[in-house]
Ligand SMILES: Nc1ncnc2c1ncn2[C@@H]1O[C@H](COP(=O)(O)OP(=O)(O)OP(=O)(O)O)[C@@H](O)[C@H]1O
């Protein structure tokens with residue numbers, strides 16, 4: 001599927017990067033924890049998040065993420081958008097919640113991309 | 128001693144959320160221009176960003192240094208304190224002392240150090256309370 005297809009499915013607004021709507025998307029990752037994103041994303045993927053600060057864009061830059069979807073109608077500030085624009089990252093905003101956004105994309109064949117290894121149980125706190 | 132053809136120092140200030148990540152972005156752009164393989168570059172970028180954010184969030188400030196030789200990249204993070212009381216614990220996934228401000232920005236999952244260790248070909252950490260922390264990460268280029 002292309003980013004344009006994602007815009008369609010999510011009924012999304014394109015905030016920047018409309019010149020990249022033809023790029024292919026195969027996997028997605030939904031998270032508000034940037035270090036989880038940094039830990040689990042392996043391949044070119046899109047990021048679905050409810051966080052709108054500039055570190056979302058920087059995280060995407062580090063991982064070569066080429067499309068970010070802000071859920072629940074969130075719109076980042078102009079400073080954040082201008083960084084995305086400079087990097088050629090397509091930024092979308094959809095009114096669906098993160099949960100629904102992920103569900104719609106999964107239904108359309110976009111899969112996750114992780115190899116989760118369960119964490120050890122946290123050690124009991126010494127009181 | 129290995130010969131490094133390039134040595135770049137990037138100062139990282141404590142608690143400066145607006146500019147944190149700039150050093151890693153510069154490093155990534157530079158190495159990309161120099162033709163470093165994109166899969167290796169992604170591992171370097173992730174480790175660099177994590178270590179840079181740790182400098183900004185947890186330390187009193189420090190320096191990120193990137194050194195390049197024909198066959199490897201070495202990243203060194205060093206700061207002047209406060210040091211890590213229990214390194215073993217800090218290296219566990221999920222351990223974090225990050226404050227509210229960092230958490231609100233999407234950090235504080237306690238994934239940074241494990242993530243660096245996973246991405247680097249060699250990883251070492253030394254820390255002394257009150258003196259500071261040094262992390263060295265080596266990435267083979269072929
Ligand atoms: N340079 C440093 N100086 C002092 N303490 C540090 C430093 N780097 C890491 N730590 C300590 O180690 C802990 C674990 O670091 P790690 O990067 O794994 O997680 P985090 O930064 O808390 O969260 P995340 O990286 O997931 O956003 C930190 O919470 C902090 O207590």
Ligand SMILES: [Mg+2]
Nearest residue numbers: 177181239240
């Ligand atoms: Mg960290």
